Amino acid sequence: MQYLVSVIDDTASLATPDEMAATDVFNDRLKADGHWVFAGGLAAPSAATVIDNRGGEAMITDGPFLESKEYLAGFWIMEAPDLDVALTLAAEGSKACNRKIEVRPFL
Amino acid sequence: MSVVDVRAAITLAHYEEWARVVAALARRFGDLDVAEEAAAEAFATAVERWPADGVPPNPGAWLTTTANHKALDRIRRESKREDKQKEARMVYGDDPPEPLGAIDDDRLRLIFTCCHPALGMETRVALTLRMVGGLTVAEIARAFLVQEAAMGQRITRAKAKIKAARIPYRVPSVEDLPARVSGVLAVLFLVFNEGYLATGPDTDPVRHDLTAEAIRLTRLIRALMPEDGEVAGLLALMLLTEARRTARVSASGELVPLDQQDRGAWDATLVAEGHRLVRERLAASAAGVAPGRYQILAAINAVHTSARDMRDTDWSQVVALYDQLIRVDPSPIVALNRAVAVAELDGPEVALAAVDRLGDRLAGYHAYHATRADLLRRLGRSQKARAAYDRAIELAGNTAETAYLTRRRDQLG
Numbered sequence: 001m002q003y004l005v006s007v008i009d010d011t012a013s014l015a016t017p018d019e020m021a022a023t024d025v026f027n028d029r030l031k032a033d034g035h036w037v038f039a040g041g042l043a044a045p046s047a048a049t050v051i052d053n054r055g056g057e058a059m060i061t062d063g064p065f066l067e068s069k070e071y072l073a074g075f076w077i078m079e080a081p082d083l084d085v086a087l088t089l090a091a092e093g094s095k096a097c098n099r100k101i102e103v104r105p106f107l
Numbered sequence: 108m109s110v111v112d113v114r115a116a117i118t119l120a121h122y123e124e125w126a127r128v129v130a131a132l133a134r135r136f137g138d139l140d141v142a143e144e145a146a147a148e149a150f151a152t153a154v155e156r157w158p159a160d161g162v163p164p165n166p167g168a169w170l171t172t173t174a175n176h177k178a179l180d181r182i183r184r185e186s187k188r189e190d191k192q193k194e195a196r197m198v199y200g201d202d203p204p205e206p207l208g209a210i211d212d213d214r215l216r217l218i219f220t221c222c223h224p225a226l227g228m229e230t231r232v233a234l235t236l237r238m239v240g241g242l243t244v245a246e247i248a249r250a251f252l253v254q255e256a257a258m259g260q261r262i263t264r265a266k267a268k269i270k271a272a273r274i275p276y277r278v279p280s281v282e283d284l285p286a287r288v289s290g291v292l293a294v295l296f297l298v299f300n301e302g303y304l305a306t307g308p309d310t311d312p313v314r315h316d317l318t319a320e321a322i323r324l325t326r327l328i329r330a331l332m333p334e335d336g337e338v339a340g341l342l343a344l345m346l347l348t349e350a351r352r353t354a355r356v357s358a359s360g361e362l363v364p365l366d367q368q369d370r371g372a373w374d375a376t377l378v379a380e381g382h383r384l385v386r387e388r389l390a391a392s393a394a395g396v397a398p399g400r401y402q403i404l405a406a407i408n409a410v411h412t413s414a415r416d417m418r419d420t421d422w423s424q425v426v427a428l429y430d431q432l433i434r435v436d437p438s439p440i441v442a443l444n445r446a447v448a449v450a451e452l453d454g455p456e457v458a459l460a461a462v463d464r465l466g467d468r469l470a471g472y473h474a475y476h477a478t479r480a481d482l483l484r485r486l487g488r489s490q491k492a493r494a495a496y497d498r499a500i501e502l503a504g505n506t507a508e509t510a511y512l513t514r515r516r517d518q519l520g
Contacts, residue, residue, distance in 0.1 A: 001273050082275035083225060084283070105272045 001105065002037060002079055003086040005093060008100040009073035012044070019098045026096035034079065035089055041074035073099060077106075113158045120166040121150060125241030126327070128170050130213035132178055133238075133276060139220070139266045141178050143238060149174035214239070215331045216276050218324075222291040223274045230265045231294050237262055239327075240320050250301070250317055291328065292341050292401065295321050299345050303352070304505050312356050312507030318349055336388055340402030343384035347408035350377035355507075362511035366417040378412045385409040403432045422452040439468040443475055455485040473502035477512060489519045 015023070030036040045064040052059045064071070076093065080086040086103050094101040128149060132142035149170045163169035221234040233251070236242045242250075248258035268274070279287040302317025325342045332338050354372040357363050388402045398406070407428045414420035429445035443465055450458035459482040462475070469475035480495035496516035503509045 082273045083223075084275050084279070087225065103272075107271070 001081060001086075002077055003083075003090075004104045004106060005076040005078050005086070005090050006072050006102040006104070007041075007074040007093075007097055008070050008102055010070045015041070015097060019096070022096040022098075023093075026093055029092075030076070030078065030089070035085075037077035037079055039074070039076040042072060045071045070100075110158060113162060116162040116166065117150070117153055117157060120153065120170060121241055124167040124170050125150070126214050126217065126239045127167060128174050129238055129241075130217040131171055132174055133217055133220075134213050135175070136178055136182070137276065139238065139269055141181060142174075143266075145174040145178035145181065146170075148177040152177075212278065212331075214327065215278050218291055218328065218331075219278055219287060220269065220274060220276050222287070222294050223269070224287070224290055225272065225274060226265055226268065228294070228297070230261055231290075232297055233258060233261050234265050235294050235324070236298065236320065240324060242320070246316075250314065288332070288335060288337065289399075292325075292337060295325050295328075296341060296345075296401075298324075299348075303348060304508070306504035312360060312362070312505055313352055315352070318345070318352065321345060322349060336391055336396060337399040337401050339384050339388055340399060340405045343381045343388070343405035344401055344408060346377045346381035346384070347405060347412050350374040350381065350412065360507055360510060361514065362505070362507040364511070365411065370416065373412065381405065381412065382409055398431075398435075400432060400436045403428055403435065407432075417451070420451070422448055426452055439465045440472070440474075443469060443472075443478060447478060450482060450485075455482040458482055459486065471502065473499050473504070473508075476502065477508075480512070480515070484515070484519065492516075493519050 027036065027039060030039075045067075048064040050061040050063070050065045052061075074097075078086060078089055080089060083103070083105070086105075090101045090103045125146065128146045129139075129142045132145055133139050136142060152173055153166075153170060157163075218235065218239055221238050222231045226234065229251075233247050236247045236250070237244065244259045244262060245255050247262075248255040251258070278284075299318055299321035302314040302319075302321060305312060305314045305317075322342070322345050325338070325345055329335075329338050329342050350373045351368060353374075354368040354370070355363055385402075385405050388398060388405070392398050392402075407425055410421055410424050410428070425448040426445065429441065429448055432441050433445065443462060446458045446461040446465075449461060459479070462479055462482060465475060476495045476499035480492050480499055483489075483492035483495055493516060496512055496519075500509055500512045500516065503512060
């Protein structure tokens with residue numbers, strides 16, 4: 001079972017060196033324990049481009065699809081047998097990167 | 108066997124076996140939806156068949172077997188692709204195959220799943236009453252004053268989340284257990300309190316169906332986790348509160364405060380059972396196990412139910428217990444209740460000073476204003492008391508409480 005573990009941020013500041021280091025340690029543990037699938041940090045929402053090709057002509061719009069105070073700053077994809085395990089991992093991840101986290105199952 | 112006897116047997120079987128049947132099926136099929144539907148169908152079949160065929164010698168086994176067949180029928184009816192997914196779910200789980208006698212564990216699993224912290228509090232309450240309590244969606248909707256369709260949707264969404272997010276069907280690990288048990292107890296206490304102090308202008312002031320259901324489910328958890336002190340504490344607290352239920356509301360539907368209650372009308376059997384549980388926990392505390400909030404609240408209620416009247420009450424003991432409770436639960440509501448006891452021990456002047464310090468945090472809480480009103484009345488400050496009663500009446504949601512506060516206000520000189 002895979003879970004999308006999203007990092008939710010509401011400040012413009014990037015991760016501090018301490019947060020980066022703690023996240024690296026956490027990532028190493030995910031890999032060692034077999035929970036790691038993928039992870040990555042994202043550039044600011046202002047760097048996003050939206051494209052809509054449902055109408056035959058691709059419409060390109062500058063900016064994120066949703067303007068909000070809170071935004072997706074990065075994510076993990078984790079392998080976990082059930083939600084309890086995923087939540088325990090996410091709690092550790094939240095502490096490591098010092099951000100709020102959303103856990104959402106893949107179909 | 109008469110029709111009445113058969114109906115009684117079905118009611119009893121529903122009361123005793125519903126959670127067991129749902130829990131066993133949920134474990135076997137790994138799907139709450141299948142378990143709930145098949146259990147409901149099995150009981151419907153019993154209603155149809157038992158009057159003609161007679162009540163089976165072991166109703167529980169009959170219901171479980173019938174429900175199992177219903178569940179398998181449903182799974183066969185669904186598409187092949189779906190079947191494969193269901194089979195995959197059936198084998199999911201790292202637990203060994205079900206050993207005989209694991210049935211009680213199944214019910215515990217069911218309770219922990221329904222009270223999972225990833226579900227909203229209202230959802231946990233609804234799901235627990237449906238899956239463990241066996242209440243119908245209509246009954247739960249009525250209990251919480253929402254439309255039946257909305258309640259049905261809430262339960263359906265919860266089942267879908269449990270399945271999609273794979274909320275596990277198991278008793279939590281030892282390190283998570285205390286937090287998860289307190290989550291379960293919070294659900295049951297909420298059900299009890301909604302029954303005990305029902306809100307809403309058109310609701311009975313006391314909803315016995317809800318208090319009784321909360322006590323029944325807490326008894327079940329007590330039977331499944333006899334070593335847990337907080338489970339015992341919550342059960343004792345509920346029993347000692349329920350014991351006073353009939354004395355708490357007058358014939359005219361008005362709340363009767365503790366000092367005016369007919370103590371002879373308290374249910375002596377419930378009081379005795381509650382006291383036994385409190386004594387059991389006191390012995391454990393003496394042996395060095397620190398009591399949690401439910402045990403302390405139960406002990407406070409034990410002091411009240413041991414006293415012949417207000418004057419006979421050991422108020423210094425009550426205040427000492429509140430001091431202990433504040434260390435566990437430093438909420439302003441606990442401080443307010445402590446002040447009520449302080450009024451009896453040190454007088455209303457001292458209590459009022461303590462209550463006034465809580466004004467910032469409890470300004471929207473009816474009991475804060477009701478307590479102030481009573482203290483001000485006792486101090487002869489009628490004008491201020493009247494204003495406090497007005498505010499309390501405005502905020503109170505319980506019809507019996509509103510009636511009591513209104514009369515008290517109108518009696519002010």
